[in-house]
Every structure is written in C-alpha cells, then in structure tokens.
Amino acid sequence: MTIEIELKYLVNDVDTVDKITALLTKKEFVFTQSEQTLSNCYFDTAELALRHQDMGLRVRSCPDFIEQTIKSKGKVIGGLHQRPEYNVTISEPFPQLALFPEDIWKENQDVVKLQSELVSLFSTDFHRTIWTVNGNEDSIVELVFDQGEISANGQREGICEIELELIKGSTEHIFHLASILFHALQIRPGTQSKAARGYALWANKKSTFVLTPLELVPLEPDYSINDAFVTGIEFGLTQLQAVLNRYIEEPSLACLEKTTEILALLRQGFWLFDNYLPLSTKYIRDELSHYIQQLKWVDNAIYLQELTTKTGNYRKKVEYSQQLVSQLKLEKRRMPDVQHVIEFIHSTRFNELQLMLLQLVVSRPTIDDFNGHERELLAFSKTWLDKSLQDLYEVMSGEGPLSSEQYVNNRKLLNRSLLTGSWFGNLYDKNERLEFRNPWLDLKQGMSELQTLYLLHQQLELLDEQPQKLVNWQASKVENLLAVLDISRQNALSITPYWRR
Numbered sequence: 001m002t003i004e005i006e007l008k009y010l011v012n013d014v015d016t017v018d019k020i021t022a023l024l025t026k027k028e029f030v031f032t033q034s035e036q037t038l039s040n041c042y043f044d045t046a047e048l049a050l051r052h053q054d055m056g057l058r059v060r061s062c063p064d065f066i067e068q069t070i071k072s073k074g075k076v077i078g079g080l081h082q083r084p085e086y087n088v089t090i091s092e093p094f095p096q097l098a099l100f101p102e103d104i105w106k107e108n109q110d111v112v113k114l115q116s117e118l119v120s121l122f123s124t125d126f127h128r129t130i131w132t133v134n135g136n137e138d139s140i141v142e143l144v145f146d147q148g149e150i151s152a153n154g155q156r157e158g159i160c161e162i163e164l165e166l167i168k169g170s171t172e173h174i175f176h177l178a179s180i181l182f183h184a185l186q187i188r189p190g191t192q193s194k195a196a197r198g199y200a201l202w203a204n205k206k207s208t209f210v211l212t213p214l215e216l217v218p219l220e221p222d223y224s225i226n227d228a229f230v231t232g233i234e235f236g237l238t239q240l241q242a243v244l245n246r247y248i249e250e251p252s253l254a255c256l257e258k259t260t261e262i263l264a265l266l267r268q269g270f271w272l273f274d275n276y277l278p279l280s281t282k283y284i285r286d287e288l289s290h291y292i293q294q295l296k297w298v299d300n301a302i303y304l305q306e307l308t309t310k311t312g313n314y315r316k317k318v319e320y321s322q323q324l325v326s327q328l329k330l331e332k333r334r335m336p337d338v339q340h341v342i343e344f345i346h347s348t349r350f351n352e353l354q355l356m357l358l359q360l361v362v363s364r365p366t367i368d369d370f371n372g373h374e375r376e377l378l379a380f381s382k383t384w385l386d387k388s389l390q391d392l393y394e395v396m397s398g399e400g401p402l403s404s405e406q407y408v409n410n411r412k413l414l415n416r417s418l419l420t421g422s423w424f425g426n427l428y429d430k431n432e433r434l435e436f437r438n439p440w441l442d443l444k445q446g447m448s449e450l451q452t453l454y455l456l457h458q459q460l461e462l463l464d465e466q467p468q469k470l471v472n473w474q475a476s477k478v479e480n481l482l483a484v485l486d487i488s489r490q491n492a493l494s495i496t497p498y499w500r501r
Helices: 016-026 111-116 171-182 194-202 225-249 253-272 281-294 297-308 322-333 338-345 348-363 377-396 404-409 411-427 430-461 468-494
Strands: 002-011 030-044 056-062 065-071 075-077 080-090 119-134 140-152 155-168 187-189
Touching: 002 171, 016 119, 016 140, 016 171, 030 194, 075 225, 075 348, 119 155, 119 194, 140 171, 140 194, 155 171, 155 194, 171 348, 187 225, 187 348, 225 253, 225 338, 225 348, 225 377, 253 281, 253 297, 253 411, 281 348, 297 322, 297 430, 322 430, 377 411, 377 468, 404 411, 404 430, 404 468, 411 430, 430 468
Parallel strands: none
Antiparallel strands: 002 080, 002 155, 002 187, 030 056, 030 119, 056 065, 065 080, 075 080, 119 140, 140 155
C-alpha cells in the first residue's frame, strides 16, 4: 500500500505542455520529461458495492503493462488529495480482486461474489505528459498534464488537468511547485477525481452543490480552540471551491453572492481567532478582504437583476418609464461579464490565496497561548457571541422605528453577527438556535430588498421626468417594508439567545 498525496488543478489554457516545459527550464529545475497514452476502465457492481464503501477500482492499460488499482477512502482539502491505494500488475484487462491484500476488505465480505458481479461502468482515456522534477532537499515531485475524455453510457466529458504527486519530500515541495505554475497557466483547484467525475457521468448527475444560506461550521463541543479554527478554514475552503466549480458549470449571480459570503465566513474566522494566530496570517485575512471588495459589484448586479428580470416583482412598475428601463440595462452592461469572472477565478493571486488557506489547514498552526477558561471552546464561543450581539443591540434597540438609512448602514454589522453564529452555532441546540437566528435572517433578507428599492430611488432621480405613479409606488413600498422590518427587529430582540439558555 502507498499513500497517494497529490494536488489537482483544472486547466483553462492552451499550449500547456510547452508552457510548463519552458517554465521549469526558466526556473532551472532539474527534470526529465516523458509521455504516455493511458486507457483506464473503472469497475464496480451494478449496485455500486465498491462505491458505497468509498472504494474505486480501476484497470489501467498502456503499451508496456496492465495494472489494477483500488483506492480506498481518503481526504480531499482544497485540491489536495490524500488516499491509500493498492497497485497490482496483471496480465488481462479485467480486475482480479483476489490479488489485492485481504485486509482491505470488510470482515466477512464475500470477495468471490463481488468478483463475479463486476462490470465496467466508464472509461477515461487521455494523453499524459510527465515531468519528474527534482527539487530542494532531495525532493521529487511528479508533475503530469492529462488531456482526454471520460466516457460513460454514450456520454463524454473532457479531461484537461494537472496533477502534482509527491514522490519524495514534504507537501511544501508540491505547494511550492504549484505556486510557480500559477504564474504561467490559468488553472483552478480540482476537487473531484476522474473516478468521481466518471461515476457522476455514468449516473447522469449534475453538481450536487446546493446554494443554501449561511451554513454552520461543523464544530463539536469537545474540540480544542485549534481544532475549531482549522475545521472552520477547511470547511470554508471546501465550500468556496465547490461554489466556484458550480459557477463554471452554470454561471449565475447567486453563485457569486455565495462566493462573497464564504469569503466573509473565512475572514470572520481570522478576526475571531486573531489574538491567537501567527502574525503571518494577517496577510491571508487582508487578501480575503481584497477579494470581498473585488466582488462588491455583485450586490448591485443582483438588485439590477431583480428590477429588470421579467419574472421579478418590479418589472411591470419599472416599465412605466422607458428611460428608466434603458438606464437599468445600461447599468447591467457595465457589470463584469462571465468571461471576466472566469479569468478572476483562474487568476494567479486568487489561486495563491486558496493555496495559503490549504497550507494553513495542512500545517495546523498550534494555538497554545490561551489562559484560564478560554481554553474551553464553549466559553470562547460565548464570549464572541455575546460581543457580536451586544454590538448589534446598540444599533438595533429602541422602541421607535429605524429609518431606511439606519437599516442600510447596519447591514454589515448584522452580517458579521450572523457569521459569528455560523462559526459557533453548531455547538448549541438546533431548535433553540433556529428560533433565535431566523428573525435575524428575515431581517437580513428585508434589508436586501430595501437596498433594491434604494437603487430604484437613485435611478429615478436621474430621470429627465419622473413617472409620479412609480415614485409613489416606490415610496409606499419602502414604507410598508420598514413596517415589516420593524416587526422582525422587535421579534429578534425579544428572543433569549440560544447560548445563554
């Protein structure tokens, strides 16, 4: 058995082989280069018995040999794949399970029966270029570029990816080489193996990532402070890359809004744990802030979409003024297009940020300078939950209604408080948490609608002649929304926080 440790990147570029060779030469790496054409067939039972055990079975054929490989459950973090694998040379292109070690199977598993039920599900056929790179400290990294396709049930899907496999040395060596590649190629982390993509194609399944609001970091009460921070960063990085892949498949503003939210969740973690982290992590937090700012246009794009879409609540009202319709369409055209966003996703700096987050998770920085009760995660979480709520109370309390400006100005503070709850909420009772958070989430949604109406107000003021009917409707809509927001606000303020119960 070997433990495969590799980084995977999906390529959005041309002349990849020439660019990599030129880069390695320019950087004065010692390397050898070779090529292979590989045909791979993946096997399982019709009921996916191996897949259900998180195992993948492959037979690889090339001119010089035939090899069967079984990979058991591993871990994928931010494009870094770690998993046990077993390789056996065979003479025929059909797997022989009896040749694998007996201890990889579950107790009392009928391997003979499993063998008899094996069928081929899908294949991956690609041309592979291999650079064996010798680095510092006698490290060896195998860098490969695969280009070809996955085939299943008459369907095909392209393969165009880079893998960096650690042959000898530490993971820092593949991180270093990956960082160099960012400057020569348009790439992004690949979180799915060829096998996972093949199974999805065979089952005719699209991406399973669902855009849901403000997921909770999966913390447990017995976690250490260190475990909590690393778990949160790993969770956020996984979510980030899943939503970016979803955007590549189906570009939408909803995906970009979710991207901003996940970046904010990650940054919130660096703020919460700031006093106990190495100074070097401040740069990562600043980079997260940079990209949140880079995506700031997404909010306005969503408001414009709400005003102009044919199925939106505002379209019929907006059509009272043709000049307003033209203005809104012009504003939409000024927003970055899909190609701009795809280039952003594959950019050097954005890849560097994700790699830094991955290195942070893998290295697991030790947070060891706590004192007293702060060593307890629950006590630590309550301190921050109390603080974020107190900040919110200071601007949201009071018997009188708040103005539009007050709600708009307090939106960031509410978001930060909800993000603190996203970090620590899983430590507490679900029903009590939902009872407390839902009115605040309603308030957040209402504030977004208020922002849409404010954008409409701004556009109305630019018109040569304002349609009075639309002006009156907008003012009435704001008034009614403020009344609803005030009810949600008072309701939210009246509920005892779940962490104090």
